[in-house]
Every structure is written in structure tokens, then in C-alpha cells.
Amino acid sequence: GQETDVWVSSIRDPGSPEPHLGTVFRQYQCNRTRFHTDADRPTPRTFASAVDWLQQNEGEDNFFLTVEAFDPHEPFDASEEFRAMYPDDFDVFYEWPRYSALNDQETPEAVEHLRNQYCATLSMADKWLGKLLDEIDRQGMWEDTCIIFTSDHGHMLGEHGVTGKNRFHAWDEMCRIPLLVHMPGDFRAGEHIGALTQNTDLFPTLLECFGVDAQIYRTPIHGKSWMPLIKGEAEKIRDYAIYGWFGQPVNITDGRYTYFRAAGKGNAPLNAYMASLTTYERYLGCDTPQVVTCGMYLKQCPIPVYRLQLVQEHEEPPYLDLGISRLYDTLEDPGQLAPIENEALEERLCRELAKQMEAHDAPAEQYERLDLQKYR
Template structure:
């Protein structure tokens, strides 16, 4: 028995023809035809590293902390498989795993393979500053300007190298069994960079300042530039889809489908002008960000082409993999195996799904409504980060305000002591939340684009109840209920 999990970072569900999109992704569609397609699959913790902690621990962790490493008390998927005698390998060009704040993810695999060069990966080393374009929208960063100098052919780009390495690994291990393989492409994450011939598929005629890396926030760019950015995203997706096809070819050639659990998904989506915004992290977690693709082909291809409407989340993938691999699910896991949905013995595994960023609004959906519960005060108090590994995105935690850091057994999920870092100060405005201070309710069956907030006290009360139940199930720290005005008297 084998499991192959393919991740593409920042993969917009709405771009894929399987979900009604218009990008050119024939190989993702090829995988969809072999697989069961999930209609109501949702993220949990956002963005990149929090999503991966959900994936590898089966717990929704954004209520405890945001960006950071695997904790010493986490029971991870690769470690659980290793204890059962199952080999694991990850092939990735996602450089955040190897930057500060990405500790202990790849290192829990039996072996790992890292392909360098994406975004700000400190790879190509030249002391002098590189030349930058005179005119551009969004971002241009020196390190990536250096890295991209090494992408002379399509085969040199990090995403293609990652997929090619996965093909090589499968060739080398074609006769092996009892393994877990993760193939993870950073594409189509920004910057949207690729050989120019991929633009030809989309008829792009843009002739303006360079725009391949948007700054997060308001979409304050000309309409033609915005359209160009959308096309560049689609073209970048088409490139990684082409190389994904080579992985599928390898699986076909060696008849790897019959005894393999195959999973294809992402961590989150990306705004490309919807809601008049670009990117992620700074705004409400709209459907474009949280409603993500999931395709699963069980061993033997049971029910290929079927569509499942039951609610699922990223945390459900760990118990699903363990179930099929015949390994007991740790008690710490909060997700549910999807095997019953896949094999038709269950219609649902959950009534609601929660998702969000640490310290921002907390969101819940039941598949018909989405409810975005905002902090109740501008100071966002009380709010804490809990961790035993004091790092975050390319930085250490606690270098400022060290006198306010505490250590104790604060988390109900573990007796392991953790640091508690305050991220809010009473009476002091918490600027990170400036775009999410309005609680909103949407009926996404009639208003999927979330343009028309509802005023419906009965539905809001029901969704509030679901939110509280799911937060309790996730073992949210008590102050999270206070921060959102949900504490019980």
C-alpha cells in the first residue's frame, strides 16, 4: 500500500475547469477524471506553514499560534507512519520549510529533497545588488532577481525540477511498497514567473510596467495590469500542470494506481482582484481563499468521477491516509477519515468547518452559510501566541517585550510547557485587523461571491453556536472566546 500526496501552493479552486474555471490545466483535469472530487473542501489554518501544520498533525491550530514550526508535542503524520514501519519522502521547492519559522516539517520524513530558487530563497549568492526594472507594479525583490538568473531553460525552474525529481524517485522505487510520498510544488504561488510561451495560451497583450508579484492589500492598479496579473497566474498554473502531467505519466507507465491512495490539493487560494483586493493575510478569509480543491483516488479507483458534497477540511487528510495505510490514528487528531465518504458508507463527517488566521476573524461554514466573526474591540485583547518553538516568519518571537512573556502549561492539548506571548495590548489599536473588524454573514448558495452580507439574527445565532462548538472541539484557548465576544457568563 502506497500514498502519493500532491500539493500545489496557492491553487485557486475557481481556476480549475473541474470546478468551472477557465485555466488551461489538462493534467489536473486528467487527475480529476480518475478521482473523487470534493465539492465542499475547506482550509483550516492560513497561510502556508499554519496550513501545513494542520495537514501534518490533523489539528486546526490557528487559534493557538500562526506561522511557526512543528511543536515538540505534535504527533505528526510522517512520525506516526515511521513508528508503523512506513517509509516517507517529501520532494519540494517550498523554501519556507528551510527558513526560520519552518522547523521540523521536512525533518520528520525519512528522507527529503529540496529544490531551490523560489521567491526569496537565499540561494544564488552574489554580493552586489542586482538590477531591477525601472517601472513595475507590486513587488520586486533582489534575491529573486538573482535566483531567476539561473532559470535559463524551463527545466531550470524550481517547479519543473520538483516534478521531474518526483518522476525520478518513482522510477527508482517503482517496485517498492509501503511508502508515503509528498510532491509539493510552490507554483502557482507568486511571483508568477515562467517561460513566456505559456502566456500565448491566454492571448495576453499587456504592454505596461512589470507586474508579476502583487503586493497584498487593496488592488490599486490599472485594469489592464490587473488582467495581466490574472493571466500570469493562469500561465504559471499551466506550466506546473504540464510538469504534473509527467508525474501522472510515470504513474501510468508503472501501473501505480491500483495499490495507491492518490491525493491532490492545496493549502489556500489567492485574491486576484476579487473584493478589490490582492493576495491574502490582510483581509477576511473569503471563499476565494478558504474554499479549496481536493481530489482523491482510493486504491483501485473506487468511484472515480464521483463528486462528494459533504464538508471536509485539511485536518481530515492525516486520518484518511492513516486509515488507508492501516495505522492507528493518534488521539490528538481532530480530523476525520474520509474513507466512509469515498466508499459510500457515510454521507458526512462533520456539520461545520472553522478556518482563519491567528489573531484575526474566526470563520465557520456549514456549506450553505459562511460566518466571519470579528474581534469585538480594536485592541484585539486578549490574544496570545502559544509555542515551545519561539520562531515565526523569518524571525524569532519575543525580541520585543520579553518581560511580558510567560511560560507554563497553558494548552489543554498537552502537558508540555509552552511560552505565551501577548500579541495585543489593552487600549492599543491592533493594526493587523483593520480590514476584518466587521462581522459578516453570507448565504454562499445564492451569493457565492460574498457581495451581499445578510442581516438574519436567527441564522447568525445558529452559526455562532456552530462556531463555538467547533472552537471547543479544536481546544481553543479561553481568551479566544473573550476576544470574539463569545465567552459564556
């Protein structure tokens, strides 16, 4: 029932709240007719299902449970109990921001209201996460269970003059995500480890926790296990982390400096690789079959994949700056508000970015798209 999930079917048009700012989708307006309390909403139901699973499997061992809650995620829709925790005087419906720069209607009062809606949704998720933790308490699972809490991304709520994600440079508000790890028996509880990690490290960490030899996999594992960090055997497992979104700048950090490497003119060549010509909401290539081929394009993949050739010209207004590389010193400028110029540092990060792309089996055309050929 989250976002545009086709969950509630209704011939009658539920209508849109008026007046409103941002985005309103008909399907979600249909879905929310089923939400009477917080317990009816998707994220609480997800946590409740996890609690039920733990209860049904109480006393079992050697299991892996993933609990993926969508919130806090737009639409920022929480029950009245939680909205009342963050009151304001703004009376226009606004819970789903546009993915763009703030316009004249999105005043400071509107942005404050949007953030209040976000906080209400986060508090609702917190309550139901707490129910999961209560069940872990009841079963005494802290003594013999590794529990990892992390996220996929953040969200812009007026910072840098924008709302949304994925359409801007990958500032830390979106990409520096939380990571909490509980080891059985409170091993090293309360300690902070100041090492660079990435979400790709989660998989090899879990393999090591379960005693699984990564060599059984025929394909490369690009992440690095956190266990040497956790056990105190190493101070770091990587010198750099790379990150970004498809078709946009590719970014690298050494923990202090962040460098956003923009594509060259035309943002090409750019290919999408996939096992099936679909996304969760549409088919791909039907209107342009001439740009679709199939072959052994990815050296880390042992089967043929589809390749969809794309032309993704930059059409961004000036505030996006997606066609301009950016370098930040996050020690001196944690808000990434003032890009710096340092040719020697940019040269080093370009060279290291090319190395990291090679280590992660990046498609060959990415070096051309990002104008990094000379660093290979």
C-alpha cells in the same frame, strides 16, 4: 529558489525591473538569474524530484510520498513558453501583487496582466504535474495507490477589490480549495461527494489507509477520516467546518452559509503558542522578552510551549472590514458580494462556532477575543 529563499548569493545588485508595479525583492531577482528554462524553476524541479523518487523506488510498497509544489504562488514567474499562452499589451513588470486594495495604478489592464501571469505560472505547474502523472501511468500505480490532490489556499487577483491573501476576510476564493481523491482500482471514479471536509481530515484519513490505530497518539486528532464518505458508509462526517488566519476573524460554514466572526474591540487577548521562538525568517520575543512565558498552556500538547502575548489592534482601512462580522448565503450569493443580516442565523452560527472551537481545543482566551463567552 522560490520567493525570498536565500539561494543565489550575489554581491552585485541585480536591480529592479523598471517600471514595475507591486512587490520586487532583491533576493528573488538574484535567484531568477539561474532560471533559463522552465525546468530550472522551483516547482518544475520539485515535480522532477518526485518523478526521480518514484523511479528510484519502483516496485516498492507501503510508502507515503508528499509532493508540495509552491506554484501557482507569487511571484508569478513562468518561462516565455507559458507567458506566450496568455498575451496582453500591458508592458509594466507586474508579477507580485501587493497585499492590499487596488490602487490607481492597478488598472483593469494591470489586473488582467497579473491574472495572465498567474495563468502562465499555473500552466507551467500543470505541465510538470503531468510528468508526475505520466510516471504514475508508466508504473501502473493507479491499481494499488491512493492519490490525493489538494491545496492550502487560493489567492485574490482583484476580486473584492484586493490582491494577495491573509489580510482580508476569508472569502471562498481563498478558502474553498480543491480536493481530488483517487482510490485504488478506480473505486467510485468520477463521483462527487457533497460533504464538508477540512485539511485536518487528511491525517486521520491517511492513518486509516495505512491501518494505523489513531489511539497510539497521546494527543487529540481533530480531523475526521474521509473513508466513511468514500466507502459510502456515511453522507457526512461533520456538520460544520471552521477556518481562518491567526489574529483575524474565525469563520464557520455549514456548506451554505459562511459566517466571519470578527474580534471584539482591540483584538485582544491574543497569544501565539510555539515550541520554538522563531519563524522561518526571524527570531521572536528578543525585543519584548517581558511578553514571553513558557508553560503547559495547551491541553492537547504534552510538553511545555512558549506563549507570546500580542497586541494586534485593528488598523484596517474600510475595505478590509476585519473588525466587522459578516454573514453570507453562498447559495444565493456565491461570490460573497452582499452580506446579509439574520440575527437568528448569526446566533446559531455563533453557538456552533463556540462548540467547534471547543472540539478543536482552542485556547481559552479566543472566546474572549471573539466575544463568544456566552455561547460556551
